Amino acid sequence: MRAQLDTLTTEAFRPELAGIDRLGTLELARAMNAEDAAVPAAVAAELPRIAAAIDAIAARMARGGRLVYAGAGTAGRMGVLDASECPPTFNTAPGQVVGLIAGGPSAMVQAVEGAEDSACLAAEDLAALGLTADDCVIGISASGRTPYAVGAVAHARRRGALTVGLSCNAGSALAAAAEHGIEVVVGPELLTGSTRLKAGTAQKLVLNLVSTITMIRLGKTYGNLMVDLRASNEKLRARSRRIVALATGAPEEEIEAALTATGGEVKAAILVLLGGVDGPAAAELLTASDGHLRAALARAAGTSTP
DSSP, X not given: OHHHHHTOGGGOOOGGGTTGGGSOHHHHHHHHHHHHTTHHXXXXXXXXXXXXXXXXXXXXXXXXXXXXXXXXXXXXXXXXXXXXXXXXXXXXXXTSEEEEETTOGGGGTSOOTTGGGOHHHHHHHHHHTTOOTTOEEEEEESSSOOHHHHHHHHHHHHTTOEEEEEESSTTOHHHHHSSEEEEOOOOSOSSTTOTTTHHXXXXXXXXXXXXXXXXXXXXXXXXXXXXXXXXXSHHHHHHHHHHHHHHHOOOHHHHHHHHHHTTTOHHHHHHHHHHOOOHHHHHHHHHHTTXXXXXHHHHHTTOOOO
């Protein structure tokens, strides 16, 4: 294991930082900030591969497939975080975006030692989901060698699911195991081997890209407005009214009436106001348009989308 770690960029020791514990707090903060500033450029280098993976994921999800993240430790937590934010942001159905972390839900808040070393555990976790060929699995691992992440991708590929391997080392086993390999090489960490730092930041940026752009492709937005927002609390209800206002320019009383007519569904309320239809007709148009608001508006106007 030590020999393996010695070969990983994310585990490399940086002699020039050996005295950072003697730096002042502001100097340390500047040093960390300078390290973090390099992460977006590393992500940018992988954008063509990220975009190709997103197009493949969106195609599977458009026909009913799920997006599943699988990882251990920080990588697993990033996947669970991204998955948990999809329902309130994009109104995804329960189980449509799933985050699996080695060791189960308790590993989100407390390390479960040894869980990351089991490829079989990953296969069991995916089998429990009833994985199908329509699904997509993204294995996440800073090192690119974590058995749980590699095992998840290997099992998913055997099942015919789409596979993506996200790591922070070049030539990783994880990328090699997946159809789409994404290797965001951020370099050695400020603290040797602490991959919750730059590697974790890179993973978060990539997962933001994957989930957000996939949902845009699936019609979950109208321009840059979150029209599939799920209004589950007062703040989100206020945001729903604001989104309808920004999309339509309608007065407050008309916005309230449209939201009432559509059961609070933002996308349908916009269609009522811009398309001049009632609530049930808006629902039918959206269903016929696979949830894409622009296409539904074109149908309402008796035209076709460009």
